Amino acid sequence: MELRNATRRQLVLRSGRRGCKRSTSMKRDAGKVLRSIPLHVNEPGDATIEEACFTLSLSKQAGLENASVVMAPRYSLLREVGRGSYGVVYEAVARKSGARVAVKKLRCDAPEKVELALSEFWALASLDKKHENIVQLEECVLERNGMAQKMSHGNKRSKQYLRLVETSLKGERIPGYPEEPCYLWFVMEFCEGGDLNQYILSRQPDPKTNRSFMKQLTSAVAFLHKNNIVHRDLKPDNILISHKFGAPVIKVADFGLSKVCAGLGCVERGSEGHIEKNVNVNKFWLSSACGSDFYMAPEVWEGHYTAKADIFALGIIIWAMLERITFIDGESRRELLGTYVRQGSEIVPVGEALLENPRMVLHIPQKPRSSMSNAIRMLLHDMLAVNPEDRPDAFQLEHRMDQVTCAT
Numbered sequence: 001m002e003l004r005n006a007t008r009r010q011l012v013l014r015s016g017r018r019g020c021k022r023s024t025s026m027k028r029d030a031g032k033v034l035r036s037i038p039l040h041v042n043e044p045g046d047a048t049i050e051e052a053c054f055t056l057s058l059s060k061q062a063g064l065e066n067a068s069v070v071m072a073p074r075y076s077l078l079r080e081v082g083r084g085s086y087g088v089v090y091e092a093v094a095r096k097s098g099a100r101v102a103v104k105k106l107r108c109d110a111p112e113k114v115e116l117a118l119s120e121f122w123a124l125a126s127l128d129k130k131h132e133n134i135v136q137l138e139e140c141v142l143e144r145n146g147m148a149q150k151m152s153h154g155n156k157r158s159k160q161y162l163r164l165v166e167t168s169l170k171g172e173r174i175p176g177y178p179e180e181p182c183y184l185w186f187v188m189e190f191c192e193g194g195d196l197n198q199y200i201l202s203r204q205p206d207p208k209t210n211r212s213f214m215k216q217l218t219s220a221v222a223f224l225h226k227n228n229i230v231h232r233d234l235k236p237d238n239i240l241i242s243h244k245f246g247a248p249v250i251k252v253a254d255f256g257l258s259k260v261c262a263g264l265g266c267v268e269r270g271s272e273g274h275i276e277k278n279v280n281v282n283k284f285w286l287s288s289a290c291g292s293d294f295y296m297a298p299e300v301w302e303g304h305y306t307a308k309a310d311i312f313a314l315g316i317i318i319w320a321m322l323e324r325i326t327f328i329d330g331e332s333r334r335e336l337l338g339t340y341v342r343q344g345s346e347i348v349p350v351g352e353a354l355l356e357n358p359r360m361v362l363h364i365p366q367k368p369r370s371s372m373s374n375a376i377r378m379l380l381h382d383m384l385a386v387n388p389e390d391r392p393d394a395f396q397l398e399h400r401m402d403q404v405t406c407a408t
């Protein structure tokens with residue numbers, strides 16, 4: 001289905017993020033090495049910084065300002081596998097182990113970019129446990145002014161880290177500090193299967209794979225919500241596929257718009273007398289209208305929503321995956337999975353259409369010869385309810401998804 005950018009929707013019907021303007025990053029030849037930077041050097045130009053890396057060995061008790069030992073290069077970049085307007089992703093190899101990794105480089109040259117980079121770092125660094133359906137962060141490194149430092153969450157000894165946090169909170173450059181290149185490097189597990197769009201649309205429909213993906217997606221979102229993280233940008237582009245263990249495994253990625261909802265716990269005494277902390281992420285209200293248009297819940301468009309917005313986005317993704325409903329992105333011209341509502345010659349995101357007409361009935365399934373079961377149809381209707389109170393939360397959804405996929 002062709003995306004039509006009519007005048008009043010010219011800036012709306014895009015699959016890209018809202019409210020996050022990104023500048024084009026620099027290009028780099030494949031095969032170059034992430035190498036160490038000599039200390040106390042003059043500020044290098046962009047070309048030198050492109051080759052610089054985070055291979056400094058830091059004193060256990062010192063911050064970036066006292067780093068003194070240089071190590072051999074640790075990663076070799078093989079090729080560029082993705083590029084956005086504020087970062088580049090490379091396939092790389094860990095030189096010591098030979099393991100393939102993904103290296104994401106984010107340039108922090110504006111407050112909004114600093115905020116996106118720190119949001120991703122805080123979300124992934126806050127996870128005490130691993131989950132097979134969440135992309136794994138190996139390390140994050142801050143590079144600035146010819147020096148590098150491994151990032152740790154809440155490191156109050158690092159002036160560089162605190163300056164980034166202050167820049168993000170104030171939304172402006174810190175007075176008294178000169179403009180200087182700053183990068184965050186994320187080393188993560190590599191997903192060789194591409195994203196959900198590429199995987200689904202390049203293969204014949206497979207009910208078994210669909211059921212597996214639905215269960216994995218709901219498990220991932222339940223894990224995030226249990227850990228007080230609202231993703232806020234769930235879409236097929238941000239769902240990667242790994243083949244490491246034979247069967248395809250979902251990996252939810254790209255946490256640049258995520259929100260770690262802190263301070264939500266209420267202390268209660270458990271059955272054995274020990275203290276337990278129960279958290280309800282759905283009671284935390286968010287106000288930044290961000291995300292990707294085709295997957296945004298009605299309340300997100302209004303800027304007053306909770307973690308239930310992730311449930312709506314997941315409903316759009318699963319519906320589109322099951323029926324292979326696609327549109328052509330107006331910017332990249334890529335075919336993307338996503339459901340929508342027709343309004344004359346236009347197509348409108350489901351969330352926006354429901355906001356304009358809350359009584360609108362969604363036609364699920366959309367295709368007349370669909371093999372969708374009645375149980376899945378009812379679950380999708382609930383996930384896409386205009387009132388978030390009528391949607392299941394992530395834990396209820398995980399339980400219901402187990403039931404409907406086992407019954408199919």
